[in-house]
Amino acid sequence: MTPLPKRKQSRGRTRRRRAHHALKPTKLVVCQSCREMHMPHHVCPSCGSYAGVQVLEVENE
DSSP states (O other): OOOOOSSOOOHHHHHHHGGGOSOOOOOOEEOTTTOOEEOTTSOOTTTOEETTEEOSOOOOO
């Protein structure tokens, strides 16, 4: 048989443990070539460049 807790955990202890479970807002950086905001370490969706180098062809609408 597996071990079981001896006592019920209090609400305060449970809530202190869960205090770090909240989602953090996503961070954005400025693209070096087109000055649009995009996620860090990702290809820019508006111009298709990564670290100043063109890596994708983007269709213009």
